[in-house]
Amino acid sequence: MASEQRPAKTEVTPVDSTGLYAKQAAMCKEKGWPHFAPSRCYCCGRDVYSHPETAAEVNAGGLVTGCRWCYRSFCDQRFSSYSRARQRAPAGQAG
């Protein structure tokens, strides 16, 4: 067996997540979205919003549905009702 030599994983540098949880919470409240992501991932224990991609998503007005650190989805339990609600509401509003 050849020895397994994997290249080092690309380290993602956490960003400052101050205010992002509140921002997501406020946005979900405003849009009637379910607020899936806790501030701290219950799976890996990391700050969900400190992942640069998650932070970018929140800043872009998107919905965070999972932890990008461990790829855990937070919407597993509630996804069925959420997707049903989504189908009824047409996406995209003039603005």
Ligand SMILES: [Zn+2]
């Ligand atoms: Zn996680």
